[in-house]
Amino acid sequence: MTxxxxxxxxxxxxxxxxxxxxxxxxxxxxxxxxxxxxHVTLVEGEGRLVPGCGxxxxxxxxxxxxxxxxxEGKVPAAAYVLNGFGKSIxxxxxxxxxxxxxxIALTNTLSAPTVADAVIExxxxxxxxxxxxxxxxxxxxxxxxxxxxxxxxxxxxRKEHVFEAIANAGAGAVQExxxxxxxxxxxxxxxxxxxxxSRVLPPRRGGYTVGVLAxxxxxxxxxxxxAPVGRELGRYSNSAxxxxxxxxxxxxxxxxxxxxxxxxxATDAPLDQRQLERLAKRAGLGLARTGFYSSNGSGDFxxxxxxxxxxxxxxxxxxxxxVVSNDAMSPLxxxxxxxxxxxxxxxxxxxxxxxxxxxxxxxxxxxxxxLEVMRKYNALNWSRTLPPWGGDK
Numbered sequence: 003m004t005x006x007x008x009x010x011x012x013x014x015x016x017x018x019x020x021x022x023x024x025x026x027x028x029x030x031x032x033x034x035x036x037x038x039x040x041h042v043t044l045v046e047g048e049g050r051l052v053p054g055c056g057x058x059x060x061x062x063x064x065x066x067x068x069x070x071x072x073x074e075g076k077v078p079a080a081a082y083v084l085n086g087f088g089k090s091i092x093x094x095x096x097x098x099x100x101x102x103x104x105x106i107a108l109t110n111t112l113s114a115p116t117v118a119d120a121v122i123e124x125x126x127x128x129x130x131x132x133x134x135x136x137x138x139x140x141x142x143x144x145x146x147x148x149x150x151x152x153x154x155x156x157x158x159x160r161k162e163h164v165f166e167a168i169a170n171a172g173a174g175a176v177q178e179x180x181x182x183x184x185x186x187x188x189x190x191x192x193x194x195x196x197x198x199x200s201r202v203l204p205p206r207r208g209g210y211t212v213g214v215l216a217x218x219x220x221x222x223x224x225x226x227x228x229a230p231v232g233r234e235l236g237r238y239s240n241s242a243x244x245x246x247x248x249x250x251x252x253x254x255x256x257x258x259x260x261x262x263x264x265x266x267x268a269t270d271a272p273l274d275q276r277q278l279e280r281l282a283k284r285a286g287l288g289l290a291r292t293g294f295y296s297s298n299g300s301g302d303f304x305x306x307x308x309x310x311x312x313x314x315x316x317x318x319x320x321x322x323x324x325v326v327s328n329d330a331m332s333p334l335x336x337x338x339x340x341x342x343x344x345x346x347x348x349x350x351x352x353x354x355x356x357x358x359x360x361x362x363x364x365x366x367x368x369x370x371x372x373l374e375v376m377r378k379y380n381a382l383n384w385s386r387t388l389p390p391w392g393g394d395k
Contacts, residue, residue: 009352010179010351010352010353010354010366010369011351011352011369012029012178012348012351012352013199013344013347013348013351014029016351016369016373016382017376017382017383018226018227018347018376018381018382019227019382019383019384019385019391020199020227020340020343020344020347021201021336021339021340021341021343021344022336022340022390023201023202023203023204023333023336023337023340024201024202024391025199025200025201025202025341025344026200026201026202026211026213028174028175028176028200029198029199029200029344030174030175030176030198030199030200030213030215031065031176031198031200031213031214031215031266031268032172032173032174032175032176032198032213033200033202033211033213034200034211034212034213034268034269034270034309035211035270035309036067036068036069036173036309037065037066037067037068037173037213037268037309038065038066038069038171038172038173039063039064039065039066039171039172039176039198039215040063040064040066040166040167040168040169040170040171040172040182041061041062041063041064041167041170041177041181041182041183041196042061042062042159042163042164042166042167042170042182043061043180043181043182043185044058044059044060044061044158044159044163044185045058045059045185046058046158048357048361049360049361050359050360050361051153051359051360052153053153053155053156054153054155054156055153055156056153056156056158056359057152057153057358057359058152058153058156058158059148059151059152059185059186059356059358059359060109060110060113060148060152060154060158060159060183060185060186061109061159061163061181061182061183061184061185061186062107062108062109062113062117062159062163062164062167062182062183063107063108063109063167063181063182063183063184063196063215063217064105064106064107064108064164064167064168064171065105065106065108065215065266065268066105066106066168066171067102067105067268067307067309068309068312070312071128071129072102072103072104072105072125073103073104073125073128073129073132073139073315074129074314074315075312075313075314075315076101076102076103076312076313076314076315077101077102077307077308077309077311077312077313078100078101078102078273078274078275078278078307078308078310078311078313078323079096079100079101079102079275079278079305079306079307079308080096080097080100080275080276080277080278080279080281080282080305080306080307081093081096081097081279081282081303081304081305081306082279082282082283082285082286082303082304082306083302083303083304084283084286084296084302084303084304085296085297085298085300085301085302086301087262087298087299087300087301088111088144088145088146088262088301088302088303089111089114089145089301090114090142090143090144090145090264090301090303091114091115091118091141091142091143092104092118092140092141092142092143093142093303093305095140096140096142096305097275097279099275100274100275100278101275101313102142102305102307103125103139103140103315104121104125104139104140104141104142105121105142105168105171106142106143106144106266106305107120107121107141107142107143107144107164107167108143108144108145108146108182108183108217108264108266109143109144109145109159109183110145110146110147110148110149110152110154110159110183110186111145111146111147111148111149111154112154112155112157113145113154113157113158113159114143114144114145116157116159116160116161116164117141117143117159117164118141118143119141119161120160120161120163120164120165121139121141121142121143121164122139122141123161124164124165124168125139125141126139129315136315136316142305144217144264144266144303144305145183145262145264145301146183146187146217146219146261146262146263146264146301147219147261147262148185148186148187148219149186150186150188150358150362150364151185151186151188151356151358151359151362151364152185152186152358152359153359167182176196176198176215177196178195178196178197178198178348178349178352178353179193179195179196179197179349179351179352179353179354180193180195180352180353180354180356180366181195181196182196183196183217183264184196184197184217184218184219184349184353185356186356186358187217187218187219187261188219188261188364189218189219189220189346189349189350189353190220190221190222190223190224190232190237190238190239190292190293190294190350191221191224191232191237191238192224192237192350192353192364192365192366192367193350193353193354193355193356193364193365193366193367194218194219194220194349194350194353195217195218195349195350195352195353196215196216196217196218196349197215197216197218197344197345197346197347197348197349197350197352198213198214198215198216198345198348199213199214199340199341199342199343199344199345199348200212200213200214200341201337201338201340201341203333203334203337204333207330207333208271208326208330208333208334210269210270210271210326210334210337211269211270212267212268212269212271212281212334212337212338212341213267213268213269213341214265214266214267214268214285214288214338214341214342214344214345215265215266215268215345216263216264216265216266216289216342216345216346216349217263217264217265217349218263218346218349218350219261219262219263220260220261220262220263220289220294220296220297220300220302221239221260221261221295221297221300222238222239222260222292222293222294222295222297223238223239223293223295224237224238224292224293224350225291225292225293226292226347226372226375226376226381227376227381227382227384228379228381229375229376229378229379229381230375230379231372231375231376232293234375234378235368235371235372235375238293239260239295239297260297260299260300261299261300261301262299262300262301262302262303263289263294263300263301263302263303264303264304264305265282265285265289265303265304265305265342265345266304266305266306266307267281267282267285267304267305267306267307267338267341267342268306268307268308268309269281269306269307269308269309269310269334270308270309270310271308271310271326271334272308272310272311272323272324272325272326273306273308273310273325273326273334274323274325277325277326277328277331278306278307278308279306280331280335281306281331281334281335281338282304282305282306282338283304284335284336284338284339284342285304285306285338285339285342286302286304286342287339287342288338288339288340288341288342288343288344288345288346289302289342289343289346291339291343292343292346292347294346311323350366350367351367351369353366353367354366
């Protein structure tokens, strides 16, 4: 199923209404004012793998909390590691100091150091005193292993690709699916990628916005709005046709473990590092609703930041910050759970079939078959039939 323009739909376009809170205008992380997202997608070559040469199925995705100098105007941030089988960069300092001072960049595992180097170079260009007249800079980079489809040894993401992604970053609608850092990812037996969603709290709960962006490359038993899609369609972890994660044509040597996931959470709610870590943790609950279970080989890293205020690099000796009370946090937690769940589903719905190295083909989920399962379990159009949006209120 595609729309009139030939593109694949998002969850809400086909009646998959997740959660009770409503989304923002774009139903994306960019609904949090000031947040921008940029991608560079690299697709080159085909056929047999030549390590270091191709085929290339990878990219980079960047998330900017604001359009200013992040080193000079940091934002409150925190990170949470659910399962540490990964090579993310910069998360220890984020938690130690409670702030973010560079864009967040996502890419493939072996390109993470190159991407970090690019982030450092750009930061020095904009703040020449780094490492000379002031402290050093902490680049934040997340990654997943896209080696099922991509020549990951080639480390084809270059510095110029990172600069381009940052330069092209914008607000508004976010491109999803097999793009940027999600170009070569696989999720629960089908093509994964980049997905995003948002939630806006009711005014009496603060009216805050929460946005989530996910880079999905993990295994599990796909569940959509409670419907057991993976089991109905015969693709699920530990199924008889293991390794189901590949479901590819071509020469497949050996079994590949379930991959990883990066989740970025943004909010305009005034939160400190401790509260943002609590917020980040809830992303895992949203992923679990989709069938994710955090396998042994899955690097599961969640980063949360707030745009409510900026922290000057040259801060005074003391600082005051007004934050949401603990008793008011629960609606924000639920918003993260809902948005994370929907971001995963959007990443899979918007993803397109990708043919990668050695002719391996990872197919996009068949939306018509998905809808058959959803109808069977009465899991569609809940906004029309259930409170608080429809039905008996």
